[in-house]
Amino acid sequence: MIPAAEGIGQKLQALLTYDSTSPLIFSSGLFLFLFAGFLLVYSAFRRAPTARIVYVILFSLYFYYKSSGIYFLLLLFAAASDYWIARGIYLARFAWLRRTLVALSVAVNLGMLGYFKYTNFLVDISNQLFGQGFLQFQNIFLPVGISFFVFQSMSYTIDIYRRQLTPLDNWTDYLFYLSFFPQLVAGPIVRARDFIPQIRQNPVVITRDMFGMGVFLILTGLFKKAIISDYISLNFVDRIFDEPLLYSGFECLAGIYGYALQIYCDFSGYSDMAIGIALLLGFRFPKNFDAPYKSATITEFWRRWHISLSTWLRDYLYISLGGNRKGRLRTYGNLLLTMLLGGLWHGAAMRFILWGALHGVALALHKLWLRVVPGAKATGREMHVWSRALGIFFTFNLVCLGWLMFRAESMQTVTLMLHQIFYNFNAPLIPQVVAGYAGVFALIAAGYLLHLMPGRVDAAAQRLVVHAPMVLQIVMAAAMIWLVMQIKSSEIQPFIYFQF
Structure with missing residues (x-):
C-alpha cells in the first residue's frame, strides 16, 4: 500500500508543479483530461456568474502556471496595473492627464515586454559591437504568451482613452478577461469591447x-x-x-x-x-x-492570416502613426514601420526584422500598384x-x-x-x-x-x-x-x- 500511496503522491505533485520540459498545451492528453473534469464543474455554475468567474480565473491561472511557472505573477501584475490606470483615464478631467495615464499604460506594458523579450537580443548586439563581456547578463526566460496578453491589456486602456469603452467596475472581471485560458498563451488577441459583454451572461447559453x-x-x-x-x-x-x-x-x-x-x-x-x-x-x-x-495579393494575405494581430496592428499602430491620412509617402512609410515592428513583435532577431521589412515593402508596393495600374484589384475575389x-x-x-x-x-x-x-x-x-x-x-x-x-x-x-x-x-x-x-x-x- 505504501508504494501505491507514494505513486499517487508523486502524480499529484507532478500535476501541481511546473515542469519547463512538459508545458500544459491543448493537444496533450493531460489537458484533455483536465478540461473534461473542468467542464463537469463549470456546468454547475451556469446560473452563478460570480462563482463561475472565480472558478475560471483559478483554472486559468493554474493553466498559465503549468505553462510558465512563477511568471503567472506577471499576468496578475498586468491585470492590476491596467485595471487601475484605465479607471484613472476614464475619471481624469484634463486631457493632459488622460494622455499621461495612457502613455504610462503603454510604457508599463511595453517595458515588461521589452525586458523579457528583447534584453538578450540587445545584450548580444552590444557584445558583438564592443566585444564579448561588454555586457554580462543571465539568459532571460521568455514567459509563454506575454506578447498576447500585453497586447490585449493595451487595447483595453487605449480603447478607454479613445472613449470607445467604459472601464469595468470589478477587478475580477478584468482578470477574467485577461487570463481566460483558451486564448491566453497564443491568441487570438481578443478585444475587450468584444469579450467583456459576454463575461456576466446569466445564465451561460451554449446552443446546440x-x-x-x-x-x-x-x-x-x-x-x-x-x-x-x-x-x-x-x-x-x-x-x-x-x-x-x-x-x-x-x-x-x-x-x-x-x-x-x-x-x-x-x-x-x-x-x-x-x-x-x-x-x-x-x-x-x-x-x-x-x-x-x-x-x-499580399494585402489579401494579411486580411486572412492572424487576423486578430493584423487588425490590432492596424487599429493601434498604423492608424496611430497617421495611417493613410498624411499623404502617399507617409502612408508607405507607416506600412513599412508597422510591419517592421510586427516582425520585431514575433521575435528578437534580425531575421524577424527582415521578415517584417519584406512584408512592409510588399504591402507598400501593392498599394502603389493599386494606385498607378488601371484595373488592379486588392483581392482575388475581384x-x-x-x-x-x-x-x-x-x-x-x-x-x-x-x-x-x-x-x-x-x-x-x-x-x-x-x-x-x-x-x-x-x-x-x-x-x-x-x-x-x-x-x-x-x-x-x-x-x-x-x-x-x-x-x-x-x-x-x-x-x-x-x-x-x-x-x-x-x-x-x-x-x-x-x-x-x-x-x-x-x-x-x-x-x-x-x-x-
Whole structure:
C-alpha cells in the first residue's frame, strides 16, 4: 500500500508543479483530461456568474502556471496595473492627464515586454559591437504568451482613452478577461469591447450549434496540430533547416513549402482549438485565420492570416502613426514601420526584422500598384480566374520567402538553402526523395488540398459535425484522439507561437 500511496503522491505533485520540459498545451492528453473534469464543474455554475468567474480565473491561472511557472505573477501584475490606470483615464478631467495615464499604460506594458523579450537580443548586439563581456547578463526566460496578453491589456486602456469603452467596475472581471485560458498563451488577441459583454451572461447559453461547432473546431485543430504539423516538422522540415547542405535544392524547397504548411497548421490549429473551447464555455471569439494561402495579393494575405494581430496592428499602430491620412509617402512609410515592428513583435532577431521589412515593402508596393495600374484589384475575389491563379502563385511564393527567414536559425541558413535551390536543385532525385518521404509528402499534399478546397466544402463538413447526434460527436472525438496517440511523437511539441 505504501508504494501505491507514494505513486499517487508523486502524480499529484507532478500535476501541481511546473515542469519547463512538459508545458500544459491543448493537444496533450493531460489537458484533455483536465478540461473534461473542468467542464463537469463549470456546468454547475451556469446560473452563478460570480462563482463561475472565480472558478475560471483559478483554472486559468493554474493553466498559465503549468505553462510558465512563477511568471503567472506577471499576468496578475498586468491585470492590476491596467485595471487601475484605465479607471484613472476614464475619471481624469484634463486631457493632459488622460494622455499621461495612457502613455504610462503603454510604457508599463511595453517595458515588461521589452525586458523579457528583447534584453538578450540587445545584450548580444552590444557584445558583438564592443566585444564579448561588454555586457554580462543571465539568459532571460521568455514567459509563454506575454506578447498576447500585453497586447490585449493595451487595447483595453487605449480603447478607454479613445472613449470607445467604459472601464469595468470589478477587478475580477478584468482578470477574467485577461487570463481566460483558451486564448491566453497564443491568441487570438481578443478585444475587450468584444469579450467583456459576454463575461456576466446569466445564465451561460451554449446552443446546440455552439456545442457542435466547438467540437468541430477542436477536432480540426487537433488534426492540424498533432497530425499534420508535428509529423512533417519532426520527420522532414526540422532536418532540412538544421543541415541544408546535406539535402538537394528540391528537398530544401520542399522543406520551405512544408514549413509554410506546418506553421499554418500549428498556429491555426491552436486558434481553432481556442475558439472551439471558448464555444463550449459559452463565449465567442473572432475568426483568426481564413485560408490565407488562397490569397492572390499580399494585402489579401494579411486580411486572412492572424487576423486578430493584423487588425490590432492596424487599429493601434498604423492608424496611430497617421495611417493613410498624411499623404502617399507617409502612408508607405507607416506600412513599412508597422510591419517592421510586427516582425520585431514575433521575435528578437534580425531575421524577424527582415521578415517584417519584406512584408512592409510588399504591402507598400501593392498599394502603389493599386494606385498607378488601371484595373488592379486588392483581392482575388475581384480578379478573373487566370489573374487570380497567377496572383495566388506569386503571393504564396513571396510569403514562403518570408517563412524561410522566419524559420531559419540564422541568415547563413537562409543563404545556404537559397544556394541549394538555385544551384543544386538535382531534379533527377525527385522521385527517390518523394518515395523516401512518402508519408511526409502525402500529408503535405493532403494539407494543401484541404486548405485550398472551396469554402462550401468546409461549410458542408462543419454542418455534418454540428448537426450530428452527440453520441456520434463523442465517437468522432474519441477517434481523433486515438489517431493522434498513434501518430504523435513521444515528446510534447509546443505550439510554435508559444515562443513569441
